[in-house]
Amino acid sequence: MLLQLLYEYVCAHPLLISSTLLILYIAHITLKPLNRIRRLGDVGLFFGKPELSGIYRERQLERLKLLRRMGEMPPVFPNGWYCVCESEKLEKNQIMEITVLGQFLTLIRSESGSVYITDSYCPHLGANFSIGGQVVNDNCIQCPFHGWIFSAETGKCVEVPYDEGRIPEQAKVTTWPCVERNQNIYLWYHSDGAEPEWEIPEIPEVTDGTWKFSGRTEHEVMCHIQEIPENGADIAHLNYLHKSAPPITKGSNIINTDLTDPQPVVQHVWDGKWEVRSEEEKHCGVMHLSQYMTLWGSKLPLTESKLIAEQLGPGIVHMTFDFGFWGKGIVFQTVTPEEPLLQRVRFRMYSDIPWFFVKFFLAVEAMQFERDVYVWSNKKYLKSPLLVRNDGPIQKHRRWFSQFYTENSPRILKDGSLSNQAKSVFDW
Ligand code: FES
Ligand SMILES: [Fe+2]
Structure with a gap:
């Protein structure tokens, strides 16, 4: 009886019903926290024009891996904590x-x-x-x-x-x-069998729920792990690669983006510095970054943000954001070397920022990150880069990062195999 009535009502008001459903669907999509996942090959690699598909795409991926020059790389598994799973997934x-x-x-x-x-x-x-x-x-x-x-x-x-x-x-x-900390699960690795040398700080606003889960992204990136944190000390690339706001239509693809535009319509303006925190906490590097956006050269109100990014060992960054009027929050960035040259990078955000702003922010952040993925996935590691004055503390960062390697750290050999397998500190 009820079903019959419902059926008659739907037949009598098809337009009203379909537009209500559409509105509900759009609200559902926009209110849901961002969950952006990009597998190997989704971003950062070139698959020809027009894009190859199917078996040809797979072959191209193999060729890209085979033909790429990797350079004289440091060992592939530095010592530290690595995220292996997000808490709610287990x-x-x-x-x-x-x-x-x-x-x-x-x-x-x-x-x-x-x-x-x-x-x-x-x-x-x-x-x-x-x-x-x-x-x-x-x-x-x-x-x-x-x-x-x-x-x-x-x-x-x-x-x-x-x-x-x-x-x-x-x-x-x-x-x-x-x-298990801050809703991530971490594994400790040390190439000499040393037990954990430092702890991952707990963030009280995340544990007590003051900052709510605001979205996540996950990327597979084909590069050496050190390339990713080194980005934090590479101040000069910020106002070139990340200068223009990613156009929605082109997303993050740097092959289609005009990076040379001196005055993009919407522009990010960055300023930053990187330093080692202290002698006692030498596993921690800190980047201070400020950013605002401009529209046709004029500063846009309410787009200013300040960021403190604490790099904790090779695989964890705690990025605390202050968006002024909009609120505060933290992004946990984790880099996990799954294979010698395959990194899984996860971002998880917690904040008290309104959902529409946080979603927009995370999406833009992810697109900017994907511009780096294009570079990292195709570049060669230069042991002695040709640095100039305003490049930022790249060499300082490398010296700092070298503390995470020892004689026993696994290296890639000429034939692509590893010098030794990573083993647990309880296996010594
Ligand atoms: S019980 Fe594990 S292999 Fe036999
Ligand atoms: Fe970058």
């Missing part, structure tokens, strides 16, 4: 395969909510825990092959279901130090 009792430091590892959330990371391969007969394994007894992993159970905390085998004898000493899987 539920209780979930087991997940992660890729980091050129290998698969297994990430687990116990029934009581703690997180653990272990090697993926079972010491019994080599099955991969994350493919079919289960979380059991709160924080243990049960292997999918013969059902052996390992503590994710200690790595020790605690049960062999079909054997009553003593469990062999060697029945142990390697675990990795990890921590």
Whole structure:
């Protein structure tokens, strides 16, 4: 009866119904926090004109990797904390395969909510825990092959279901130090087996909910990890590559953008400096940046922002923004070396800024970031760059960054293989 009435009403007012649905849909799209994901090849690489597709696109990607000159690069996995997952993506009792430091590892959330990371391969007969394994007894992993159970905390085998004898000493899987902070899950890596040397600061406004989740972006970038943080010390590129506001129609594609325009209609004006925080906290580099926008050369009101970006080791940046009238917030930028030359870069923003402004800001930020992706994905690493006076503290940044490498840090060899595999600090 009700359905019949509804049907008649819809038939009588088709225009009203369809326009209401359209408005609801548009509101849903615009109110939702931004979630921009760009996989390898989506941005930053050139696939010909007209764009190649299908198998030709895949072949072109292989060629781009093969023909690219990489230069004399530093080691590929610096020491530090790396984000391996965002908190809400790992539920209780979930087991997940992660890729980091050129290998698969297994990430687990116990029934009581703690997180653990272990090697993926079972010491019994080599099955991969994350493919079919289960979380059991709160924080243990049960292997999918013969059902052996390992503590994710200690790595020790605690049960062999079909054997009553003593469990062999060697029945142990390697675990990795990890921590959950600011709604991200981080893994610690050190090439000499040193345990965590510094902590990731907790941001109270995020923990207590003063700043709400305002959106995220995720990019796969084909470059050496050091290229990404080095951008923070490269002050001169800001007022060239990032000068014009990204036109909505062209997005971030620098191949189609006129970067030489001396007076773009909408322009970003940047000013910044970079320095090491202190001798005691030498893992931290700080960039101060201010920015405003102009329209036909005149400063636009309410577009001014101040940013303090704390680079914490090679893989984490805490960017605190002050938008004056609009509010404040933080962007967590994390760079994770999944493969020697494949970085996963995540931005997660928390703020008290109105949703429409935050969404616009994050989208523009992402497009500006993608301009860098075009450069990073195709450039060569120059060990001795030709620097001039106002280039910014690039060499200072490199000296600072070199603290994250040691003799044992894995390097890429001429044949593309690694000098040694990254291993857990508990595996020494
Ligand atoms: S391979 Fe894991 S229990 Fe046998
Ligand atoms: Fe940049």
